[in-house]
Every structure is written in structure tokens, then in C-alpha cells.
Amino acid sequence: MVYAQPRRRYFDRAHPEGLALSKERLIGLDLIRGLCAVSVMVYHYAYYSGLGNFAAAGTYAVYIFFVLSGFTLFYVYGEKPLSSESLKDFFLARAFRIMPLYTAVVTYQLFSNPITFDRFSQYLVNVSLLFGLSNPGTTSMTPGGWSIGIEAVFYLLFPVVLLFRSVKALAALTIATFMLHFIYVHAIYSNKDIVSTWSPYTQAITFLCYFVAGVLAARVFHLLPKFGGSIWLSLATLLAIVTLPHLAGWDRVTIIADWPSALMIALSIGVVVLGARARITGAARKVAVFLGDISYSLYLLHLVVFFELKLQLGDADTLTLLAASTAVTLVLSKLLYTYFETPARRLRHARSPVPASPMRRHRL
Helix, strand or coil, rough: CCCCCEECCCCCCCCCCCCCCCCCCCCHHHHHHHHHHHHHHHHHHHHCCCCCCCHHHHHHHHHHHHHHHHHHHHHCCCCCCCCCCCCHHHHHHHHCCCHHHHHHHHHHHHCCCCCCCHHHHHHHHCCCCHHHHHHHHHCCCCCCHHHHHHHHHHHHHHHHHHHCHHHHHHHHHHHHHHHHHHHHHHHHCCCCCCCCHHHHHHHHHHHHHHHHHHHHHHHHHHHHCCCCCHHHHHHHHHHHHHHHHHHHHHCHHHHHHHHHHHHHHHHHHHHHHHHCCCCCCCCHHHHHHHHHHHHHHHHHHHHHHHHHHHHHHHHCCCCHHHHHHHHHHHHHHHHHHHHHHHHHHHHHHCCCCCCCCCCHHHCC
């Protein structure tokens, strides 16, 4: 049995978000976050290369991000009192976390095509993240951006969720949001047409249950005694999410609108809970931190890189395109994390007298 690291105070002068004290960093969540980003990349690369449609890898890997978001936000902020100062700190931290890179990516997309009044208006809505409030599936300017818009909506809702801090209140809220999810998804997918239902499906109401379930999981995590576990349990659960639909012959509509969706949601929550309880050491820890660090850049950039290289390489064979796209995406993601994301977050704390928590390094 392996045990989670005890809570401890320490200073890290190299930390991009300040000198700090805090709870232990949950390295297992870094690994899960990074692997989910890689799963989305693999799904997209296979699909757009004609190698296969591994829908579960792309679909539920994104949904796990919402569980991770609810879990890590409550883990960091759940014990803090609601006040004007804490809310200001929260919203500024979230803005500096997701806006700089997202703005850079959509700015690239803006200039990659002729700029019209409609496109520029869409651009302004994207950089403000307000597009998450209105059809993010069709108004996002970059692949995968719809989930960032929905994430921003959850940031707005998080202070409200904090009003339900007791386990019973959060459990009731989780049940209510799941009921709402199943009713809404069943209604919009009654015709089984995923194309025409993409816009109504990609709404915050669809995924709120994942976020709230993550908050509840973190609330229970606070109450349970410290115990460790193997990261292999979480990885096995993630593997089941990716492979089970393919083995069972479930298509994308089945895994999000029929009874298997309940199983897939439960597994998605389980991945996060098991990952949070696992301890990772040695070389595996370095890999987990690396993947966690680059996960946001990798998620936003992988299709941009793929289509740009496909255009530049012309008649290159599929293997060459995939190898080049993967290599460029990984290198570029690391560079952006080191020289763009990290300095952007440092700006947030440049004049802040209060040190930030290392736990905020958990990617949302």
C-alpha cells in the first residue's frame, strides 16, 4: 500500500505562481489531465487521417476535464470563506489561467482567414470568453474551444456552488444536475442525429453534472482519512472508458444519450477520485508533471498544428504527417507552457502580497 504525501509547508522560489504553502500537489491528477489531452489528440489525428473513429477517447476525455475542474477548484477554494476579496482573487486567477493562451490561439485563427466584421465580432466574443453563454459549440473560433467557453461558465457558477458546502447539499445538487442532464440530453438526441444536435448539446447545462460531481468528490476527499493507492487503478479505469465502447459496439450517440452514458459518467468520476488518491514517484512523477504542464497547450494546439502541417507538407504520407504533428505539438506545447503560460500567470502575482497555492498548478 502506498500512501499519499502528508500536508506540509514549504517554499518554492521557482514556482511560477509565487512562494507558497499548501496542501500536497496531487500528481495523479496531472497525469490524468495530461493523458486526457493526449487522448483527444489521438482521437482527432486518427479521425482526420482516416484511421478510425475512436469517439470515446475524444468524447469522455473532454468530459473528464469538467470533473477535474470541479474537483481541483473545490480542493483549492472549498475551505475559504466567500468574500469580495476571495472572489476577486478567484476570478483573476482563473482569467490569467485560461485567457492568455486562448486569446493567442484565436488571434492566430482570426488572421489565418480574411477578416470580416462578423469574424471580428466573433473574435471579441471569444477572447472575452462570453461565447460560453451562447452556443459555444458553434461560436468558438478554434477546435475544442467550446469546452473552454463552458469552463468559463462553470467559473462563474462556482461561487454559487460553494453555497452548497455540506456533503448532503452537494449530493442533492449532484443528483439534481444529473437528472437535468439525462432529461435534456435524451430530449435533444431523440432523433439520433449528432450533427444537427451539436449546438444544443454543447451547452453548459449538459456538462454541469460533471463539474458538480467533481466538487462533491473533492468534498468527500476532504473528509476521508488519508490513504494511498496505485495509479494503475485510475489508468485502468481510463483505459476502460477509451476501449469499452469500441469493444461493445457503442457509437457516439449511444455513449452520450443511452443507458451506457450512466456507466461512462461513473467511470469518468472514478478516474479522478482514484487519480487524486494515487501517489506517483520517480521517473513516472516527472512524466506526470510534464504531461500536466503541457495539457492545456496540447489540447488547444494539436488540431491547429495538424491542419497547418497537412497544408504545408502537401502529399506527405499519413505516418509522416502524424509523426510530425505529434512531435511539433509536444515541443510547441512545452515551449508555450514555459515561455508564455508561466510568465502570464506570474503577471497575476507580480504585485500580489499574498502567496499563491502550489495546488493552483493543477490544470483546469
